[in-house]
Amino acid sequence: MIKRVVSILLILALCTLLSGCWNYRGLNTMSIVAGVAIDRKDDQNYQLTVEVFDLAASGKESAGKSQIVESEGKTIFEAVRNAKKRLTKKLYFGDIQLVVISEQIAREEGIQDVLDWFMRNEKARETLSTVISQEKTAKEILTASGVDHKIISEEIEKILDADNRTTASTKNIDTFKALNILKGQKETALVLPAVHCTDNQGKKVVEVNGIAVFKADKLQGYLSPEETHYYLFAVDEIKGGILTFPFEAKNQKNQDNLSLEISNNKTKKSYSYEENRLKVFLDIKTTAALGEVGTDIDVSKKDNIEKIKAAATEVFVQRLEAVIKKTQTEFGCDVFGFNTMIHKKNPVLWSELKENWNFYIQTMEVEVRPELVIKNTGLMK
Amino acid sequence: MLKKSSEKNKEAGTSSDDSISAVNIKDSLSTSLEKNIKTLNAIFIDDDTIATRFITNCHNNTLQYCLVQNDGMVNAAIINENIIKPLMQSEVLLNKGQQIDILIHQVILINQVKKTKEWQEIIESVTYGDTILFIDGEKEVLILNSKGFNLRGIAEPPSEKIISGPREGFCEALMINLSMVRRRLRTNELKIKFKSFGVRTHTQVCVCYIDSIVNINILDELYRRLDTIDIDGVLDANYITELIRDSKLSPFRAIGYTERPDVVVGKLLEGRIALFVDGSPVVLTLPYLFIENFQSNEDYYMSFYYSSFERVLRILSFILSITVPSFFIIVVAFHHEILPTTLLTNIAKERLGVPLPAGLEAVIMLIVFDILKETGIRMPSGIGQALSIVGALVIGQAAVEAKLVAAPMVIIIAVTAITGLLIPKMNAAIPYIRLGLLGLSSALGVVGLLLGLSGLMIHLLNLYSFGIRQLTPIDTLRYQEVKDTFIRGPWWKMLNRPAILTKNKTRLSSSDRGDCD
Numbered sequence: 001m002i003k004r005v006v007s008i009l010l011i012l013a014l015c016t017l018l019s020g021c022w023n024y025r026g027l028n029t030m031s032i033v034a035g036v037a038i039d040r041k042d043d044q045n046y047q048l049t050v051e052v053f054d055l056a057a058s059g060k061e062s063a064g065k066s067q068i069v070e071s072e073g074k075t076i077f078e079a080v081r082n083a084k085k086r087l088t089k090k091l092y093f094g095d096i097q098l099v100v101i102s103e104q105i106a107r108e109e110g111i112q113d114v115l116d117w118f119m120r121n122e123k124a125r126e127t128l129s130t131v132i133s134q135e136k137t138a139k140e141i142l143t144a145s146g147v148d149h150k151i152i153s154e155e156i157e158k159i160l161d162a163d164n165r166t167t168a169s170t171k172n173i174d175t176f177k178a179l180n181i182l183k184g185q186k187e188t189a190l191v192l193p194a195v196h197c198t199d200n201q202g203k204k205v206v207e208v209n210g211i212a213v214f215k216a217d218k219l220q221g222y223l224s225p226e227e228t229h230y231y232l233f234a235v236d237e238i239k240g241g242i243l244t245f246p247f248e249a250k251n252q253k254n255q256d257n258l259s260l261e262i263s264n265n266k267t268k269k270s271y272s273y274e275e276n277r278l279k280v281f282l283d284i285k286t287t288a289a290l291g292e293v294g295t296d297i298d299v300s301k302k303d304n305i306e307k308i309k310a311a312a313t314e315v316f317v318q319r320l321e322a323v324i325k326k327t328q329t330e331f332g333c334d335v336f337g338f339n340t341m342i343h344k345k346n347p348v349l350w351s352e353l354k355e356n357w358n359f360y361i362q363t364m365e366v367e368v369r370p371e372l373v374i375k376n377t378g379l380m381k
Numbered sequence: 382m383l384k385k386s387s388e389k390n391k392e393a394g395t396s397s398d399d400s401i402s403a404v405n406i407k408d409s410l411s412t413s414l415e416k417n418i419k420t421l422n423a424i425f426i427d428d429d430t431i432a433t434r435f436i437t438n439c440h441n442n443t444l445q446y447c448l449v450q451n452d453g454m455v456n457a458a459i460i461n462e463n464i465i466k467p468l469m470q471s472e473v474l475l476n477k478g479q480q481i482d483i484l485i486h487q488v489i490l491i492n493q494v495k496k497t498k499e500w501q502e503i504i505e506s507v508t509y510g511d512t513i514l515f516i517d518g519e520k521e522v523l524i525l526n527s528k529g530f531n532l533r534g535i536a537e538p539p540s541e542k543i544i545s546g547p548r549e550g551f552c553e554a555l556m557i558n559l560s561m562v563r564r565r566l567r568t569n570e571l572k573i574k575f576k577s578f579g580v581r582t583h584t585q586v587c588v589c590y591i592d593s594i595v596n597i598n599i600l601d602e603l604y605r606r607l608d609t610i611d612i613d614g615v616l617d618a619n620y621i622t623e624l625i626r627d628s629k630l631s632p633f634r635a636i637g638y639t640e641r642p643d644v645v646v647g648k649l650l651e652g653r654i655a656l657f658v659d660g661s662p663v664v665l666t667l668p669y670l671f672i673e674n675f676q677s678n679e680d681y682y683m684s685f686y687y688s689s690f691e692r693v694l695r696i697l698s699f700i701l702s703i704t705v706p707s708f709f710i711i712v713v714a715f716h717h718e719i720l721p722t723t724l725l726t727n728i729a730k731e732r733l734g735v736p737l738p739a740g741l742e743a744v745i746m747l748i749v750f751d752i753l754k755e756t757g758i759r760m761p762s763g764i765g766q767a768l769s770i771v772g773a774l775v776i777g778q779a780a781v782e783a784k785l786v787a788a789p790m791v792i793i794i795a796v797t798a799i800t801g802l803l804i805p806k807m808n809a810a811i812p813y814i815r816l817g818l819l820g821l822s823s824a825l826g827v828v829g830l831l832l833g834l835s836g837l838m839i840h841l842l843n844l845y846s847f848g849i850r851q852l853t854p855i856d857t858l859r860y861q862e863v864k865d866t867f868i869r870g871p872w873w874k875m876l877n878r879p880a881i882l883t884k885n886k887t888r889l890s891s892s893d894r895g896d897c898d
Contacts, residue, residue: 023715024823025715026732027714028734030717030729032729053726094725095722
């Protein structure tokens with residue numbers, strides 16, 4: 001009998017080791033947070049703008065409406081708790097999708113301190129996206145209106161999610177990965193999506209606008225959506241998108257443009273190191289289809305296809321090199337992750353270069369070697 | 382001796398019923414017809430259904446007889462034509478005091494005739510529709526089979542519906558039930574043993590098995606347990622079940638039941654033992670394995686693809702039925718983060734303004750559903766519509782619109798209820814497990830659910846049926862036996878019987894295996 005009681009107690013004790021929280025928290029006692037915008041209020045305080053799902057909205061069309069809650073605090077955590085002073089319910093961060101950080105904080109203080117709470121808190125999911133606001137404050141992003149969704153955080157998150165398959169104009173990264181880069185791979189420069197507001201039918205709406213480039217955790221500058229597109233080619237993150245380039249300008253006033261739809265892309269990085277000169281090669285193999293031919297050319301002829309290819313390749317190299325130049329001169333940091341490539345291929349060399357990596361990044365030569373395949377012309381007789 | 386008994390008879394007329402029968406039935410019969418009938422009347426005093434009929438042979442006045450029968454239980458035509466008529470008109474040379482064997486062999490036209498001297502046997506026979514023939518001058522009486530009571534016809538059992546396969550179902554008469562089984566098993570290896578239970582009901586119980594297949598140890602254990610039964614009445618097979626089953630407090634079945642003869646034969650062929658109880662259309666089969674909860678006889682009559690899918694569905698339903706409410710509570714009250722955002726906000730929106738916490742709401746709704754279910758069974762069939770209106774409209778729609786109950790909860794309860802109804806053989810256990818798990822999860826979250834499920838598993842592993850662990854063949858994996866557990870393998874692959882049930886394993890001779898193609 002005693003044996004039995006003891007074994008039951010042991011089983012009970014073992015069960016407590018099984019994972020899980022055992023605090024009962026009804027759904028109607030919490031406000032579900034969709035996104036947070038972080039601004040600097042003054043020297044001491046952060047200003048938090050929290051977007052929560054508006055559950056009280058009645059009716060069928062209330063599929064998604066949001067409310068804005070503002071609060072202040074010396075730390076993010078304090079600001080979150082201060083918000084409770086205005087709310088009957090507790091903020092619930094388990095479904096948070098977006099953190100918007102103001103340009104000021106990103107440039108002056110760095111993002112690591114601000115994001116710390118979101119990663120340390122057990123509720124907030126670490127796959128949330130972090131974006132940098134190009135407006136004056138981050139709050140402006142969350143208070144703008146969305147086109148598809150009433151909830152801005154969700155709208156931005158969804159735009160970012162599908163971006164690299166359609167427009168390939170920004171680069172989304174899970175926040176925990178971003179922090180891994182900041183803390184682990186110090187030589188790689190972090191990039192985060194940048195968003196700004198724009199006008200759509202008289203309404204202020206949100207639009208993703210390229211990427212923000214960091215050195216350590218401080219903002220250095222931005223790449224425009226078009227520059228980002230070429231940047232993505234270099235880091236092998238292209239999954240779609242289009243390539244538009246000018247072709248055979250017949251009259252100077254009206255330039256003809258062609259668009260290629262990218263179906264597949266593979267980029268391989270390699271390097272050579274001779275006499276203290278580092279040179280990096282980018283072998284970019286792209287498969288594309290003619291998406292739009294805005295000029296009068298017979299694409300059924302092989303010669304013409306070759307011409308298109310030549311023109312596209314030329315423009316492509318030109319633009320990509322410009323982007324690389326810009327990162328080297330303006331930011332002076334390793335946006336493309338060349339350091340990991342060298343580290344993996346030649347650890348000995350890497351330990352040599354490591355000390356002066358900034359110098360090498362700014363002075364090295366990058367050779368782009370594109371290979372374009374036009375798979376089909378999309379022409380139907 | 383004779384005087385004594387007649388004196389006792391006189392006394393008996395004045396004292397209470399109990400003492401009469403207690404005294405009289407142990408005495409032997411008299412040679413005097415008059416005395417015997419007096420004793421009989423004393424035994425059946427205050428019972429007006431016992432009718433007596435005196436007869437005298439028309440060729441020999443000294444030959445006197447008396448017929449005793451129970452009104453309403455006899456076939457009058459048989460008695461008139463085959464008993465009274467030959468007795469009255471018999472021209473066979475009969476002598477008073479030496480005629481009983483001649484009567485049996487040459488006069489009475491009845492298929493089953495039995496001699497007896499015991500009052501106890503007379504009582505049991507006459508109350509079962511037999512006619513007793515008292516013969517003047519003889520110390521023995523004849524029990525003549527003249528049963529003619531009305532029975533429910535053979536119909537499809539409403540509790541075990543099938544789409545294809547034999548539709549015959551057992552009725553309340555033991556012999557008819559046995560005939561249905563015998564018709565399917567025309568072998569001398571089918572053994573049928575009668576026993577009688579119930580001090581007052583004298584219910585016939587019949588143990589049935591196939592001699593060459595049955596596991597002798599299980600049979601011995603069954604007889605040992607049957608011998609311990611001492612009860613005043615047995616009205617249904619469940620009386621026997623509860624008296625002889627293992628783990629008497631477990632809500633799970635330890636003995637199988639069916640109302641279908643084809644199922645009984647199927648179980649007998651697997652080496653199980655069947656137990657028929659007179660007066661009940663339910664036949665018990667044992668030993669009972671846990672997997673039998675999910676089996677249906679139809680599985681074997683339809684394509685094995687179809688039945689395997691159905692069987693997996695039943696097992697899935699069982700798991701869903703016990704865990705869905707508790708899992709829902711865990712999701713909405715403990716681990717919100719596993720829900721996709723849209724679902725979370727939708728559920729949160731529905732829960733807004735609902736007065737009760739989710740756990741309590743689930744308990745109330747489950748109980749309401751069980752009330753509805755019970756009402757559906759008990760109420761007179763004419764008012765069924767009222768129930769569906771109350772159930773569907775008031776408790777479903779109106780309660781949600783009035784914000785008394787959240788809509789997702791109604792869906793959860795509906796899923797729970799429907800999946801639970803799919804496995805009627807576990808209807809006793811499911812509500813308890815369901816509520817238990819719900820309570821544990823409401824208190825402890827996923828820890829509680831796992832705690833409950835571990836407890837359930839421990840309990841299941843401890844269940845035995847006549848010395849056989851009920852989770853066999855799931856806990857000990859044998860390739861041959863898995864073919865009839867989660868899936869139903871094709872017949873040409875089921876070569877053996879379950880090894881645990883029988884030593885005579887081969888079921889299909891190797892030439893029939895169908896390996897040739």
